[in-house]
Amino acid sequence: MADHAAESEEFGVLRSKRNATRYQILVEIAERQPAVNQREVADAIGITAQAVSDYLGDLIEQDYVEKHGRGRYEVTKEGVDWLISQTEELRGFIQHVSEDVIGQVEVETAIATTDVAEGETVSLTMRDGVLRAMAGDTGGATAVAVTDADAGGDVGITNFQGVVEYDLGTVTAVSIPHVRDGGSRTVDPDRLRELAADHDLLAVAGVEALVAATDADLEPDVRFGSAAAVQEAATKGLDVLLLATATRLSAHTDELREGNVSYEVVDAAEE
Structure with a gap:
C-alpha cells in the first residue's frame, strides 16, 4: 500500500490535477454510495465516463475504494483519511488566502x-x-x-x-453631579461654553449632562455610545469635551485608558 500521508504532502490537491480529480470523484462516490452511476459522476465533475472508470480502477488499486459488484462502490477508511488530509490542506489554503492575501488587499x-x-x-x-x-x-x-x-x-x-502623521486628540471630561447631588444646576454654563470653544467635538453621557449642555446653549455632537465614540474621535486627532454624569464617567475614562488616550477631568461647578 502506498504511503498516503507522504503522497498527500508531495502531491496535494492544489498541486496536482490528477489528485484534484481523484478528490472530486471520491467525494461524489461518498455522496452516492453504494449505488454509483459513473455517468452521473462524470457529468458532475465535467470529465468523461471512461475517465471516471480509469480513475476508479486506480482508486481501487490504492485501497481508497472497494467495489462490491456492478455499479456498487464504497470509500474505504483509507480513502476517507485521504479525503480528510486533502480537505485540511484546502482549508489551510483558504485561510491563508482570506487572512494573508485578501486581508492585505484592504480598501x-x-x-x-x-x-x-x-x-x-x-x-x-x-x-x-x-x-x-x-x-x-x-x-x-x-x-x-x-x-x-x-x-x-x-x-x-x-x-x-x-504613515499618516497627525497628533492624537485629547479629552477634557467634566463630571456632572447626579440629580440627587444637584445635577446640572451645580454647573456653570459660562465655563462650559469656554471649554467647548477650545474643543472640536462635544459629547454628553447622561440626562444631567444633556441638560447642562442645553443650559449652556451647546448642541452635543455625540449623545449615544459616547464611550466608544469619544475614544475613537480622540484617536483620529479630535479634541473632545465630554460632559458625563458622575455615575457614567468611570466607564469613559476606562475606555480612554485602554485606548492610551490622554484625558483630564476638570471642575465646571458654579462658584
Missing part, C-alpha cells in the same frame, strides 16, 4: 481633496478626524485609488505606504 475610504482617477497614486492626510486623499505622491503616506472621485467625494484606496 479604505477617504475624502478626495482633488479630482482622483482610478489607479492614481494619492497622498494621505488626516484632518477633522477624516482621512483625506490628494492626487500625487508628495506626502509621507501614499496609497493607490481603486475608484474615480471628484474633489469632495469619497474615494476607495489601497496599497498603503508610509
